[in-house]
Amino acid sequence: MVGYAAGAPLGTSIERGELNIDYLELVAYTEVSGTSVQSVSFTGLDLDTDRAYLLLGFGREDSTGAMNVGLQVNGDTTATNYYVQWLLANNAAVSSTRSNNHYLFSTSAAGQFMFNIWILATDQTLANKPRGNYQASEPSSSAANAWSGTWVWDQNANVTSIQVMCSTAHLGTYSRFLLFKVIQ
Amino acid sequence: MKAKVLVYDVKTKKQEIVEQEIPEMPSFDFKKPLDPDKVKNVLLNAGLIADISEVEA
Numbered sequence: 001m002v003g004y005a006a007g008a009p010l011g012t013s014i015e016r017g018e019l020n021i022d023y024l025e026l027v028a029y030t031e032v033s034g035t036s037v038q039s040v041s042f043t044g045l046d047l048d049t050d051r052a053y054l055l056l057g058f059g060r061e062d063s064t065g066a067m068n069v070g071l072q073v074n075g076d077t078t079a080t081n082y083y084v085q086w087l088l089a090n091n092a093a094v095s096s097t098r099s100n101n102h103y104l105f106s107t108s109a110a111g112q113f114m115f116n117i118w119i120l121a122t123d124q125t126l127a128n129k130p131r132g133n134y135q136a137s138e139p140s141s142s143a144a145n146a147w148s149g150t151w152v153w154d155q156n157a158n159v160t161s162i163q164v165m166c167s168t169a170h171l172g173t174y175s176r177f178l179l180f181k182v183i184q
Numbered sequence: 185m186k187a188k189v190l191v192y193d194v195k196t197k198k199q200e201i202v203e204q205e206i207p208e209m210p211s212f213d214f215k216k217p218l219d220p221d222k223v224k225n226v227l228l229n230a231g232l233i234a235d236i237s238e239v240e241a
Binding site (some may be wrong): 027028030032034035036037038039040041042043044045068077078079086088090095099101103105106145147163165166167168169179 | 187189190209215
């Protein structure tokens with residue numbers, strides 16, 4: 001039987017008389033300041049050990065033009081090593097496709113966006129291609145967009161770093177990211 | 185090309201903005217209009233239309 005103690009932190013469980021604490025640990029919080037950047041890179045990771053990462057992001061394009069936002073790992077900047085399948089809702093219009101690059105979504109000039117992605121490691125013996133599911137949005141009073149999709153890095157390897165990689169160098173100041181891992 | 189990258193090391197909890205050599209990233213249009221020919225073929229294959237002329241009309 002699994003029960004949850006009243007008033008316990010989220011994820012705290014009592015199982016067979018033992019106190020098991022499974023929760024997400026914030027391993028990184030960072031904010032772009034001083035200058036716009038093209039990429040935000042988290043280093044010192046080990047997906048095989050940590051099993052899963054949750055990356056949350058809030059960002060803004062610094063008013064230059066449309067920008068694509070994507071995810072790369074291990075410094076692999078070859079866009080064609082990634083595949084994304086996505087569904088986009090824009091007002092009453094819905095579109096979908098599979099793209100052979102790392103882009104999760106796009107933002108318009110001066111647009112502000114949010115996204116989250118779970119990145120999971122599969123078993124080493126079963127072609128350990130890291131995969132992720134994500135949601136992204138560009139909330140706006142006039143032209144809101146919402147994405148839902150899945151991402152894969154087409155390589156059989158552990159993930160030791162994660163890069164939020166944009167199509168232009170206009171990921172503006174005040175953009176912020178939170179990276180969590182699972183504690184078992 | 186050189187690009188600014190914010191690097192955060194989760195082990196040291198330190199961050200810095202550095203200039204790194206990265207290739208030019210491709211552009212991608214998420215709102216590119218659907219290819220009319222592909223749409224026609226999808227409708228045709230799904231049996232929703234009998235022939236292309238229905239769409240042309």
